[in-house]
Amino acid sequence: ATPRLRRLQRVQQLAKHLPGPPAWPLLGHAQLFMGLEPAQVCELINELAIKYNGTFKLWLGFNFSIMLFNPCDVEHVLGSSQLLDKAMEYDYLRGWLNEGLLVSRGRKWHRRRKIITPAFHFRILEPYVEIFDRQTRQLLKQLAQACQDQQLVELGHFAHLCTLDIICEYGKNDTIKIWLGPELNMLIGNPKDVEVVLGGLRFNDKAHEYKALEPWLAEGLLVSRGRKWHKRRKIITPAFHFKILDQFVDIFEQESRVLLKNLEKERQLDTKEGFNLYDWINLCTMDAICETAMGVSINAQTNVDSEYVQAVKTISMVLHKRMFNIFYRFEPTYRLTMLAREERRALNVLHSFTEKIIVQRRQELLQRAGASTTEADAAADVDADVGAKRKMAFLDILLQSSIDDKPLSNMDIREEVDTFMFEGHDTTSSAIMFFFYNIALHADCQRKCYEEIIQVLGKDKATPVNYELLNKLHYVDLCIKETLRLYPSVPLLGRKVLQECEINGKIIPAGTNLGISPLFMGRCAELFSDPNSFLPERFDVVTSAEKLNPYAYIPFSAGPRNCIGQKFAMLEIKAIVANVLRHYHIEYAGNATEPPVLIAELILRTKDPLMFKLKQRTD
Numbered sequence: 001a002t003p004r005l006r007r008l009q010r011v012q013q014l015a016k017h018l019p020g021p022p023a024w025p026l027l028g029h030a031q032l033f034m035g036l037e038p039a040q041v042c043e044l045i046n047e048l049a050i051k052y053n054g055t056f057k058l059w060l061g062f063n064f065s066i067m068l069f070n071p072c073d074v075e076h077v078l079g080s081s082q083l084l085d086k087a088m089e090y091d092y093l094r095g096w097l098n099e100g101l102l103v104s105r106g107r108k109w110h111r112r113r114k115i116i117t118p119a120f121h122f123r124i125l126e127p128y129v130e131i132f133d134r135q136t137r138q139l140l141k142q143l144a145q146a147c148q149d150q151q152l153v154e155l156g157h158f159a160h161l162c163t164l165d166i167i168c169e170y171g172k173n174d175t176i177k178i179w180l181g182p183e184l185n186m187l188i189g190n191p192k193d194v195e196v197v198l199g200g201l202r203f204n205d206k207a208h209e210y211k212a213l214e215p216w217l218a219e220g221l222l223v224s225r226g227r228k229w230h231k232r233r234k235i236i237t238p239a240f241h242f243k244i245l246d247q248f249v250d251i252f253e254q255e256s257r258v259l260l261k262n263l264e265k266e267r268q269l270d271t272k273e274g275f276n277l278y279d280w281i282n283l284c285t286m287d288a289i290c291e292t293a294m295g296v297s298i299n300a301q302t303n304v305d306s307e308y309v310q311a312v313k314t315i316s317m318v319l320h321k322r323m324f325n326i327f328y329r330f331e332p333t334y335r336l337t338m339l340a341r342e343e344r345r346a347l348n349v350l351h352s353f354t355e356k357i358i359v360q361r362r363q364e365l366l367q368r369a370g371a372s373t374t375e376a377d378a379a380a381d382v383d384a385d386v387g388a389k390r391k392m393a394f395l396d397i398l399l400q401s402s403i404d405d406k407p408l409s410n411m412d413i414r415e416e417v418d419t420f421m422f423e424g425h426d427t428t429s430s431a432i433m434f435f436f437y438n439i440a441l442h443a444d445c446q447r448k449c450y451e452e453i454i455q456v457l458g459k460d461k462a463t464p465v466n467y468e469l470l471n472k473l474h475y476v477d478l479c480i481k482e483t484l485r486l487y488p489s490v491p492l493l494g495r496k497v498l499q500e501c502e503i504n505g506k507i508i509p510a511g512t513n514l515g516i517s518p519l520f521m522g523r524c525a526e527l528f529s530d531p532n533s534f535l536p537e538r539f540d541v542v543t544s545a546e547k548l549n550p551y552a553y554i555p556f557s558a559g560p561r562n563c564i565g566q567k568f569a570m571l572e573i574k575a576i577v578a579n580v581l582r583h584y585h586i587e588y589a590g591n592a593t594e595p596p597v598l599i600a601e602l603i604l605r606t607k608d609p610l611m612f613k614l615k616q617r618t619d
């Protein structure tokens, strides 16, 4: 027998004498845990501990564990200087923590522990107490408010915001480091450093967190790197040319008309608590991006239950969870979760849909290339079975592009189209929702927006918006910019340092993650006067005294890897808000004196939905 087999035989021999539930061949006790929710796993372990008097064995396949609940046993293990190595389950942490103190062993652990211990000396901890105190008071205020409102208090959430505030406290105005195990993260808070990072191509690689996007977006523009990114960016840039955007305004117009119908139903319901505007806007922006990116209508606004719409919603939820919940970060354990199963199902729907459209459109283009001009024109008017229409700039440009004289494969195109789908709808809907929130709270701003819209578009509500008219909405433009300062749709950007480098005198080691927060910078008093007030005029180049630093205001990021879709986004937002505002006066139905609790995930959102009421305009 091999040494491994001999070891297993020995384990099996000794295990026989230990208490524990009966085991199945090969599976061991794994079947006991299959399909259980995390809370049920804890309950089961608790029951087994009681049943077997504090000590029991568990076979998970060939993996043998003993669970110890008896204080004498616990003392023996934790008090020992021999039993210092961590269990196999900790290996999943290595992808993130590498050999940080938590998982390291032997001599390495000893040495590290020795040098890290002084960092927790009371003299070092003492100055932190003031920060804990201040942040806890803030936490208490939130809790007191929650009790007053008789809400159920979700402590975990408040605690999370409190720790975020502590980090921001350190980072005020500057660049700070945060160690997560051996992984160094730098949070960059000053525009000079931001300029070095975003202003060139040296820091073009995205941070580790973006990996969660790969199952859906593969190597699309948002996550790709190096030469691939360069070449793709070059061929995609023309897709956002103003002549192409001009055609899309029709789509924005049509989709906002459908939105108006849905809003009218909500207005007629006229409930006391108002309604969640975000959900309707999100469906509207999903319709708009689907039609502009792929040329097909999914009719999300009229068919919320469609498989594709549900899959987009599922995948957005999965991405949020994977990026921000540590339990879903480690691939091997993640693969076994229900979430992973949901993700696989949703990806299958999304990828098959995109592929079908690409294949079909490629064939159409080939047929048209081989046909005479009149035949081609006739074919151009026929919609295919998935409802393909003629305005297909994004997909068309990709299909007609080549890199190194080779056309892009279906997979190449799919990743870019999926990237548009992802980047192009939650971002704009978040911006539109916060826009309405801000102007609902600032009656004067709402009035000015409305007056400008009427002045530019005229009184006839049936007049469609177009590219030229939207560009004349100057005051609306200022309100959108100010909204994105206070509520940037992408609250955090991350880059990875591949080689040791210098940022304004600071030497940054290779492997560091760089974090830049448009949300934090947008509210920094050193960068914006009266930062918490909604003051759209600050962006007016003619009247504003404030000179804005392009690296302080970065909702669309900045530099060569900025948002490629920003002009598209501004047009779409303007088309939707202009159409809604000329029909309705917007009222905020929540508590206007309390700012919403923000959750800075992949896309900025509020803890509770923002609720609105609408009043039909009769003038």
Ligand code: HEM
Binding pocket: 206, 221, 222, 223, 233, 419, 420, 423, 424, 425, 427, 428, 431, 488, 489, 490, 493, 494, 554, 555, 556, 557, 560, 561, 562, 563, 564, 565, 566, 568, 569
């Ligand atoms: C208010 C709306 C939007 C905001 C605030 C926004 C913001 C951003 C930000 C901050 C980035 C940089 C991300 C990073 O470095 O990790 C980005 C990248 C990107 N955005 Fe947007 N975006 C918006 C709308 C759109 C739309 C409508 C589209 C497409 C139609 C789009 C397509 C992209 C793409 C493809 C990238 C990746 C560019 C690259 O890496 O070269 N975005 N966006």
